[in-house]
Amino acid sequence: MNVDPTPEQLAKLPKWASQLMADHQRRCRDAEGKLKDYLDSQSESLIYTRSGLREKSYIQDDRVSFKLKNGEITIALKADALECHASYGLGRLVVVPQVTNVVHLEIEGER
Numbered sequence: 001m002n003v004d005p006t007p008e009q010l011a012k013l014p015k016w017a018s019q020l021m022a023d024h025q026r027r028c029r030d031a032e033g034k035l036k037d038y039l040d041s042q043s044e045s046l047i048y049t050r051s052g053l054r055e056k057s058y059i060q061d062d063r064v065s066f067k068l069k070n071g072e073i074t075i076a077l078k079a080d081a082l083e084c085h086a087s088y089g090l091g092r093l094v095v096v097p098q099v100t101n102v103v104h105l106e107i108e109g110e111r
Contacts (some may be wrong), residue, residue: 042057063075
């Protein structure tokens with residue numbers, strides 16, 4: 001479905017409206033170009049995230065850190081294994097098995 005107005009439709013618009021539409025279209029093209037350039041510049045790596053567009057964003061490092069309410073957890077890739085580091089105050093790292101192949105990590109506050 002084409003949602004772009006035809007040249008005839010644009011000619012009937014007030015000048016300010018056609019200028020506004022042209023500006024929005026230019027910004028959209030610029031943003032799409034920047035996104036494409038960014039994604040094209042990504043070097044594949046073993047660590048990545050997925051965006052809502054299901055595009056991979058590669059992380060050029062061997063570790064990822066997550067800030068939590070009671071501290072921070074860092075997951076590092078070591079050879080073919082994952083190593084989990086937690087930094088926290090008076091809490092403790094809790095590993096809770098969920099289902100096969102899934103664990104839940106959290107930093108539990110002091111009780």
